[in-house]
Amino acid sequence: MMERPDRKRVTSWVVINTVVVLYAMIPVLWIASLSFKDPSTFTDGSFIPRKWTLDNYAGIFENDDFVRGLVNSIGIGLISTFVAIVFGTMAAYAIARLTFPGKRLLIGVSLLIAMFPQISLVSPLFQIERALGLFNTWPGLILPYITFALPLTIYTLSAFFREIPWELEKAAKMDGATPFQAFWQVIVPLAAPGMVTTAILAFIFCWNDFLFAISLTSSNAARTAPATISFFTGSTQFEDPTGSISAAAVVITIPIVIFVLFFQRRIVAGLTSGAVKG
Amino acid sequence: MTTPAPATRRALTEGQRSERRLGLWLCAPAALIMVLVTGWPIVYSVLLSLQRYDLRFPDDRAWVGLSNYAVVLTNEFWWSAFWVTLVITVISVSIELVLGMLLALAMYRAIVGRGLVRTVVLIPYGIVTVAAAYGWKYAWTPGTGWLAAMLPEGTAPLTDRVSAIAIIILAEVWKTTPFMALLLMAGMAVVPEELLRAASMDGATRWQGFAHVLLPLMKPAILVALLFRTLDAFRIFDNIYVLTNGSQNTASVSITAYHNLIGGLNLGIGNTMSVLILISVAIIAVVFIVGFGTAAPGSGR
Numbered sequence: 001m002m003e004r005p006d007r008k009r010v011t012s013w014v015v016i017n018t019v020v021v022l023y024a025m026i027p028v029l030w031i032a033s034l035s036f037k038d039p040s041t042f043t044d045g046s047f048i049p050r051k052w053t054l055d056n057y058a059g060i061f062e063n064d065d066f067v068r069g070l071v072n073s074i075g076i077g078l079i080s081t082f083v084a085i086v087f088g089t090m091a092a093y094a095i096a097r098l099t100f101p102g103k104r105l106l107i108g109v110s111l112l113i114a115m116f117p118q119i120s121l122v123s124p125l126f127q128i129e130r131a132l133g134l135f136n137t138w139p140g141l142i143l144p145y146i147t148f149a150l151p152l153t154i155y156t157l158s159a160f161f162r163e164i165p166w167e168l169e170k171a172a173k174m175d176g177a178t179p180f181q182a183f184w185q186v187i188v189p190l191a192a193p194g195m196v197t198t199a200i201l202a203f204i205f206c207w208n209d210f211l212f213a214i215s216l217t218s219s220n221a222a223r224t225a226p227a228t229i230s231f232f233t234g235s236t237q238f239e240d241p242t243g244s245i246s247a248a249a250v251v252i253t254i255p256i257v258i259f260v261l262f263f264q265r266r267i268v269a270g271l272t273s274g275a276v277k278g
Numbered sequence: 279m280t281t282p283a284p285a286t287r288r289a290l291t292e293g294q295r296s297e298r299r300l301g302l303w304l305c306a307p308a309a310l311i312m313v314l315v316t317g318w319p320i321v322y323s324v325l326l327s328l329q330r331y332d333l334r335f336p337d338d339r340a341w342v343g344l345s346n347y348a349v350v351l352t353n354e355f356w357w358s359a360f361w362v363t364l365v366i367t368v369i370s371v372s373i374e375l376v377l378g379m380l381l382a383l384a385m386y387r388a389i390v391g392r393g394l395v396r397t398v399v400l401i402p403y404g405i406v407t408v409a410a411a412y413g414w415k416y417a418w419t420p421g422t423g424w425l426a427a428m429l430p431e432g433t434a435p436l437t438d439r440v441s442a443i444a445i446i447i448l449a450e451v452w453k454t455t456p457f458m459a460l461l462l463m464a465g466m467a468v469v470p471e472e473l474l475r476a477a478s479m480d481g482a483t484r485w486q487g488f489a490h491v492l493l494p495l496m497k498p499a500i501l502v503a504l505l506f507r508t509l510d511a512f513r514i515f516d517n518i519y520v521l522t523n524g525s526q527n528t529a530s531v532s533i534t535a536y537h538n539l540i541g542g543l544n545l546g547i548g549n550t551m552s553v554l555i556l557i558s559v560a561i562i563a564v565v566f567i568v569g570f571g572t573a574a575p576g577s578g579r
Binding site: 009010013014016017020021023024025027028030031034042043045046047087088090091093094095098099100101102103106109110113115116117118119120121122123124125126127128143144146147150151154204207208210211214215226229230242245246248249250252253256257259260261264265267268271272273 | 294297298299300301302305307308311312313315316318319320322323326381384389390391393394396397399400401403404405406407408409410412414416417421422423424426427452456461463464505512513515516519520531536540545548549551553555556559563
């Protein structure tokens with residue numbers, strides 16, 4: 001098991017790792033490089049900026065639409081994630097621990113929704129939301145986001161909940177803990193990591209969405225950042241949108257990179273748990 | 279889940295009854311939202327697909343039976359979009375399977391820097407698709423891009439159908455291979471290490487161990503990963519929207535439906551396409567589950 005890796009094998013793994021790192025990082029570094037390029041050097045085709053500037057960043061934060069888009073993205077993402085986690089936790093607890101009719105049906109429906117083509121929902125929702133006055137509002141995006149985040153949260157959380165040694169709660173009560181203490185000091189710490197992971201995955205989903213965001217909005221009242229970026233093209237005060245689009249792309253990527261760096265192990269566990277446990 | 283053994287039969291039914299009630303109540307909010315936000319719209323979508331309903335001529339609304347379906351199914355742009363979607367789906371999922379397997383092996387077996395590899399791989403997964411797509415778009419734009427700079431003078435790959443589709447596939451593969459790799463790695467992790475060791479003791483080469491021991495045992499995981507990714511690839515939208523917006527006949531079915539709906543404001547035709555896409559996705563899922571015996575996640579114990 002713990003045999004000393006010889007130098008040749010280590011070298012070949014270093015090469016493989018380098019390839020993987022380059023694969024993942026080059027497209028990201030390229031967009032970052034573009035965002036730091038002085039507009040006069042956009043057309044030099046160089047991977048590394050020849051003339052650095054922060055003007056592109058200054059520009060997008062002076063753009064009210066983009067700032068508003070960021071606020072919308074964060075607000076809509078957090079609310080959708082919160083609701084999906086609360087309802088998803090309740091359902092996942094029931095699925096993992098209780099026997100009741102309709103359990104398989106709920107699992108089946110969640111699976112159907114996870115595989116559902118979003119465009120098939122956009123077409124009717126476009127009309128329904130306009131009739132209900134939800135079009136171009138936060139709830140108009142929050143509702144479909146919760147719906148598509150729920151299958152993810154239910155699957156991931158029920159897989160996590162199956163792993164929790166629930167007998168510990170009983171043991172704590174026998175040792176004299178009150179029911180609340182048993183829950184708060186034993187069960188919550190065991191369940192929290194899974195819930196944090198699931199929340200991150202759900203938030204990434206909402207943060208990433210583009211189709212709902214461009215279809216169900218018509219102004220910066222609810223348009224999220226990815227959708228706002230796509231409207232930079234030709235319709236803003238910037239003459240050439242390349243720099244502002246790149247800078248905005250980097251800004252909306254940063255939260256994801258931070259999540260990934262801090263929670264790598266958990267995210268991998270979360271992404272794979274639902275699929276394998278079956 | 280096991281419930282404490284009841285003392286009497288009556289206690290059992292009562293305990294079970296309260297457990298059922300709790301279970302249903304706990305699931306009610308999630309189920310209600312999912313059904314309200316998807317169930318009614320699907321029915322409504324089917325109803326709209328049976329009407330002539332163009333928001334530019336709202337007074338001309340009428341029930342037209344299946345004639346929208348006849349219009350769409352005889353339209354060359356729809357079929358172009360359908361084949362483009364199918365080509366993108368088949369090619370990108372095939373490449374992802376091979377690359378994803380290699381990546382999964384690298385993440386699973388790495389003896390140095392395992393954490394590093396597993397971390398950077400999550401960046402393509404997490405990055406906003408639209409942001410990455412702009413990166414690819416500029417990289418291939420003549421004059422701006424570092425990749426376009428390597429091409430012969432005067433080539434504009436995004437303005438030619440075949441090369442544009444190739445770039446769309448590249449963007450899609452780059453972004454989603456890590457997800458495929460993670461699912462495959464999870465499948466690798468459940469294969470007992472002893473089996474591989476036993477095979478190599480019996481004189482199997484590394485390749486034989488992989489092809490005859492690991493792969494067959496990973497089959498369920500591979501099929502689930504393929505199912506997920508195929509359905510996901512079939513609804514491709516973001517990458518195409520940014521890279522070509524469907525020009526040069528590179529539109530996917532989702533892009534075409536979107537253009538008819540939001541651009542054309544034709545609710546009848548847009549919803550007809552939505553229903554057809556839904557039917558296609560259902561067929562793909564049935565083929566996987568019935569044809570290949572893919573275990574639907576959550577169906578087993």
